[in-house]
Amino acid sequence: MGLKEYVTRRMFHLVITYWAFITTLFVLFRLLPGDPTSLYLQSGMTPEERQRTLERLGLDEPLHQQYLDYVTNLLVGDLGWSFRHKTAVFDVLATKFWNTIFLMGAALILAYLIGVLLGALLGWWRGRKREKLGLVGVLISRSSPEFWTGIVLLMVFVFWLDWFPSGRMRSIGVIVDGFWDKYLAWDFVHHMVLPLATATLYYMTMPVLVMRSGMVNVLTSDFIEIKKAEGLPELTILYKHAARNSILPVVTIAAVTSGVAIGGSLVIETVFNWPGMGREMVEAVSFNDYPMAMGAFFLMGSFVILMNFVADLLYVYLDPRVTYEGEA
Incomplete structure (x- = not known):
């Protein structure tokens, strides 16, 4: 095949x-x-x-x-008519969807960048004290509920230090003129810092653990010993050879996690009063607004299905050892 x-x-x-x-x-x-x-x-x-x-x-x-x-x-792309908003479902969800995508998309990118780098280091440091300290911190972050982490960040950076706003997507009275003016404005970024940090701390733990596990397996391979014997610098062996061969499982979980993150954004959106799709979906269910709720679930489910499809194709592309099903 x-x-x-x-x-x-x-x-x-x-x-x-x-x-x-x-x-x-x-x-x-x-x-x-x-x-x-x-x-x-x-x-x-x-x-x-x-x-x-x-x-x-x-x-x-x-x-x-x-x-x-x-x-x-x-x-034909018609998600129906909202019973509650008295308007097309697509018109309502279009705005809510992008609000969620910009927040959770940025969080996932940061989470996987940090997670891959930190996981590679923890695998390289296996058996050392710094690895144990890093794993303790990662496990604490993973076991902490998103709402708890968000509340802690609010307490420290809003009520104690007064560095960031407590919620919403922009300051009251701010008027935006267009799409990019809405999402690239400093006021938007300022409001996004704390919810972004909350989501990043939670979702980076999985790539850290998966990357570390892959690194532990790869570092016992013969070709790593050969690279060490050739006298290559540690950073070259770490990121060019070991990390590159350990990152494939992260691709698969990235697709699954992205869908879970988009669908599970409700908690963060509630804590920080973020006007996203998760909150809209719950409110639609509460009001028996079938088209709105079904439209939100459809968009979230479609995102998960498409990301899994992309992961399947990327896995074959990134790993030449993977053969097509039925190939001799």
């Missing part, structure tokens, strides 16, 4: 995975108790008004027809 056939097969699997994902998403939300009118029944909505509302939203149709409409709309 060649590369073209392998990619084609993986894309076919991607389509099947997407179909199973959107079907499960549709069924799960239809199994939830209540409907979008539930919140208004106590305000005096009559049965006739409730029925008209359900007809207007298409929720009186048979389940299979609702499913066909849902899939058809997804194929």
Whole structure:
């Protein structure tokens, strides 16, 4: 099986995975108790008004027809109409999505840069006191909940030192003119420092541990001993030879972690009052806003599926020892 056939097969699997994902998403939300009118029944909505509302939203149709409409709309990029915001779901999530992407994307990049470098050093320092101290710090960071780390950073850098704002994405009264003016402004960066630090401290621990484990295995290989015997500098052996051959497992967990981070941004967004997609998703579920909640879950799930697909392709590209399934 060649590369073209392998990619084609993986894309076919991607389509099947997407179909199973959107079907499960549709069924799960239809199994939830209540409907979008539930919140208004106590305000005096009559049965006739409730029925008209359900007809207007298409929720009186048979389940299979609702499913066909849902899939058809997804194929043309229509995520539906928000019951709560009275506007297109895509218009609401577009802003929320980028708010989350800029925060968690920057955190993941920093986490993996620091994690790979620190993990390589810990593997190189195996058996030394500095390795033990580093592992203790990493394990403490990993076992600390995100909300706890965020609260500690707020206490130190906001209430004690008064260096950073306590929350939100920008100062009250600040007006932005465009997309890049919104996300590249100093006020935005200033507000992002603490939530970024919280996410980085939490998500860098996995690449540190995986990279260290890979380094420990690679450093026992014969070719490392040969490089040492050749008299190469330690840094050259560490990063050019040992780290390069230890980084492959990190590629796989990076794809999985990125999806988890985007989907699990709710905690950080709540602690720092960040207007992201995680908070919007929870609020949509609370208000029985099916299209908004399903749209948020769809974007998060799509991100996870696509990143796993990219990881599969990168793994074959980065490691020449990996052969295509079925290749002789």
